[in-house]
Amino acid sequence: MAVIINGKAIAADIRNDIKQGVDELIKAGRRPPYLAVVLVGDDPASASYVQGKQKAAHEVGIQSDTRTYPDSITQADLVNVVHRLNDDSEVDGILVQLPLPDHIEYQRVIEAINPDKDVDCFHPENVGKLMLGLPGFKPATPAGIVELIKRSGIDIAGKRVVIIGRSNIVGKPLASLLIQKGVDATVTVCHSRTQNLPDITRRADILVAALGRAEFVTADMVKKGAAVIDVGINRVDDATKERGYRLVGDVKFDEVAEKASFITPVPGGVGPMTIALMLQNTLVAAQ
Numbered sequence: 451m452a453v454i455i456n457g458k459a460i461a462a463d464i465r466n467d468i469k470q471g472v473d474e475l476i477k478a479g480r481r482p483p484y485l486a487v488v489l490v491g492d493d494p495a496s497a498s499y500v501q502g503k504q505k506a507a508h509e510v511g512i513q514s515d516t517r518t519y520p521d522s523i524t525q526a527d528l529v530n531v532v533h534r535l536n537d538d539s540e541v542d543g544i545l546v547q548l549p550l551p552d553h554i555e556y557q558r559v560i561e562a563i564n565p566d567k568d569v570d571c572f573h574p575e576n577v578g579k580l581m582l583g584l585p586g587f588k589p590a591t592p593a594g595i596v597e598l599i600k601r602s603g604i605d606i607a608g609k610r611v612v613i614i615g616r617s618n619i620v621g622k623p624l625a626s627l628l629i630q631k632g633v634d635a636t637v638t639v640c641h642s643r644t645q646n647l648p649d650i651t652r653r654a655d656i657l658v659a660a661l662g663r664a665e666f667v668t669a670d671m672v673k674k675g676a677a678v679i680d681v682g683i684n685r686v687d688d689a690t691k692e693r694g695y696r697l698v699g700d701v702k703f704d705e706v707a708e709k710a711s712f713i714t715p716v717p718g719g720v721g722p723m724t725i726a727l728m729l730q731n732t733l734v735a736a737q
């Protein structure tokens with residue numbers, strides 16, 4: 451049976467370190483870091499993510515407010531919102547909650563953010579720095595995954611990592627982080643056009659599932675003794691729950707846990723790390 455990686459506890463350790471960093475800034479006479487969150491529309495899932503981020507920010511001493519705009523906001527107006535936050539010297543970090551409505555080109559909004567305030571690390575300048583291995587912000591979910599692996603005592607150097615999913619927010623930046631000198635993984639990135647996926651996943655020492663398909667990864671896709679990191683967050687109908695659904699990952703947890711050496715649960719695995727690493731970027735921005 452695999453060791454179940456406790457993302458909540460590891461994220462709490464990181465948040466403690468962030469709190470210390472914030473306290474030191476304040477002792478040195480600087481105001482607390484300030485994170486501005488921009489939320490468009492009234493999607494309950496987005497609202498709940500934003501609430502979670504704000505609560506976590508306040509707990510480590512980072513000030514944070516959410517500016518909420520209706521679905522009908524134009525792209526130009528939203529870009530202006532971002533420009534005003536760029537110009538506001540009190541704002542250290544800017545986070546635009548995704549997804550945005552269909553009439554808004556998300557890339558235009560992200561490119562409007564001052565790269566020095568881009569705590570999600572989505573701006574092309576920051577993505578470029580990541581690729582080149584230059585110092586700067588780290589993308590929250592991928593950096594959270596690397597921290598989870600390292601802090602669980604799993605060796606990465608020289609190991610074969612297979613990532614299922616090539617999105618700009620998880621798969622691609624995770625591959626960039628893992629192949630940096632000093633991290634030294636050998637990485638394969640798979641996607642929906644990958645042929646013979648199970649043949650590839652079965653060769654992984656570390657398997658990362660980030661495809662957004664409920665319980666897609668089954669035990670027969672996993673090598674015995676592999677470490678399995680489940681990034682997926684999927685809602686499946688469940689009449690026994692008051693809210694009518696439950697959250698599951700991209701991995702069939704029970705059967706894969708029997709075969710893996712380490713596994714992350716959903717919830718309580720990668721999710722809490724994402725918020726912690728975003729807060730770390732906000733502290734870095736303030737520093």
Ligand code: NDP
Nearest residue numbers: 591615616617620641642660661662681682683720721724
């Ligand atoms: P996207 O939908 O942007 O990307 C999914 C990727 O998976 C794509 O590259 C897609 O391939 C690939 N894919 C889809 N189906 C298959 C398949 N059958 N076989 C192989 N590859 C496949 O998702 P995200 O990266 O944004 O998110 C992935 C999951 O992670 C979601 O469940 C999301 O909720 C969760 N997530 C969790 C976070 C956390 O903090 N825990 C943070 C971010 C995301 P192709 O490119 O060919 O379409």
